[in-house]
Amino acid sequence: MLKTRLLAILFATILLPSLAVAENYRFVSGPQGGNWFVLGGAISSYFSEAGMNTSSSTGGGVSNVVSVNRKKADLGFSVGSLLGAATKGEGKFKKPVENVVVLANLYPQVTYFIARKDFVEKHQIKTLGDALAVKELRIASLKPGSSSEFVISALFKMGYGKDWKSIKKDGGEVQFASYSDGAGLIADNHIDMFAFSVGEVASVIMNIESQTDVVILPVKQDILDKFGEAYGTGTHTIKPGIYKSVTTEIPTVGDYTICVVRKDLSDETVTKMAATLLANKKNLTATIKDFGAFNPRSAVAKKLPMHPAAKAFFEAKQK
Numbered sequence: 523m524l525k526t527r528l529l530a531i532l533f534a535t536i537l538l539p540s541l542a543v544a545e546n547y548r549f550v551s552g553p554q555g556g557n558w559f560v561l562g563g564a565i566s567s568y569f570s571e572a573g574m575n576t577s578s579s580t581g582g583g584v585s586n587v588v589s590v591n592r593k594k595a596d597l598g599f600s601v602g603s604l605l606g607a608a609t610k611g612e613g614k615f616k617k618p619v620e621n622v623v624v625l626a627n628l629y630p631q632v633t634y635f636i637a638r639k640d641f642v643e644k645h646q647i648k649t650l651g652d653a654l655a656v657k658e659l660r661i662a663s664l665k666p667g668s669s670s671e672f673v674i675s676a677l678f679k680m681g682y683g684k685d686w687k688s689i690k691k692d693g694g695e696v697q698f699a700s701y702s703d704g705a706g707l708i709a710d711n712h713i714d715m716f717a718f719s720v721g722e723v724a725s726v727i728m729n730i731e732s733q734t735d736v737v738i739l740p741v742k743q744d745i746l747d748k749f750g751e752a753y754g755t756g757t758h759t760i761k762p763g764i765y766k767s768v769t770t771e772i773p774t775v776g777d778y779t780i781c782v783v784r785k786d787l788s789d790e791t792v793t794k795m796a797a798t799l800l801a802n803k804k805n806l807t808a809t810i811k812d813f814g815a816f817n818p819r820s821a822v823a824k825k826l827p828m829h830p831a832a833k834a835f836f837e838a839k840q841k
Contacts (some may be wrong), residue, residue: 552668
């Protein structure tokens with residue numbers, strides 16, 4: 523009997539280390555129909571192939587930061603301006619997040635204000651400010667909790683003294699939708715403007731353009747500068763050649779899609795994650811064209827907290 527117990531204990535002791543090796547990681551991406559959702563699934567598959575079992579689920583820029591901070595997820599997507607506010611306990615964050623750092627800057631994130639051409643011509647609109655001055659404006663954005671809604675609502679408030687409540691108070695309509703649903707709303711004339719953030723090359727915009735005539739509205743430089751000082755964003759210039767509705771350069775809010783990770787993840791794991799991203803750049807670019815901008819130099823966050831192992835890896839690859 524004693525011999526049997528000893529053998530059982532010995533067997534368990536041998537088995538435990540192999541059981542402890544297997545870890546599962548949770549990746550929170552973006553809403554269905556968007557680049558983040560597709561890219562999150564692709565990255566998770568490459569992480570899993572590299573021995574880091576990773577599952578991907580939907581998410582949003584705000585909720586992803588909260589989930590990673592609370593250890594309900596291990597990594598996910600957000601944007602630089604949002605993480606900057608989160609680390610300071612500003613905006614939608616009541617207190618600073620402490621367990622969220624950058625794994626890598628991935629690619630530029632652009633905020634678009636797409637308006638129906640008939641709406642623009644009717645009200646003689648030249649800029650975003652002109653559109654927001656229209657009474658009974660019908661507008662849609664992505665759902666609260668997304669990075670799109672965070673950036674857009676913050677810009678409206680700081681730059682124009684507007685929010686969703688004031689738009690509705692003026693007789694307007696506000697809807698929150700997915701990329702695909704928002705595209706359908708503006709194409710079918712249920713809204714006048716669809717505002718969202720996405721990469722430099724967005725299929726959702728091309729989809730809208732294939733169904734109706736639209737105008738991408740510019741944001742005045744003084745508004746962009748004011749917003750940039752507060753949130754660390756920059757000016758992105760949408761140039762002719764990508765979208766058929768763009769015939770002149772259009773200034774708007776420029777940010778960065780980032781991959782955030784738990785600060786308390788081991789150096790070994792984070793280094794492996796960073797290496798896997800870089801090793802699969804070609805494949806990930808085939809999935810989302812914007813990922814082609816990813817490189818060891820731009821991957822390093824300049825103004826945001828970054829995991830030291832990721833920073834060391836990408837800086838070493840610059841040499």
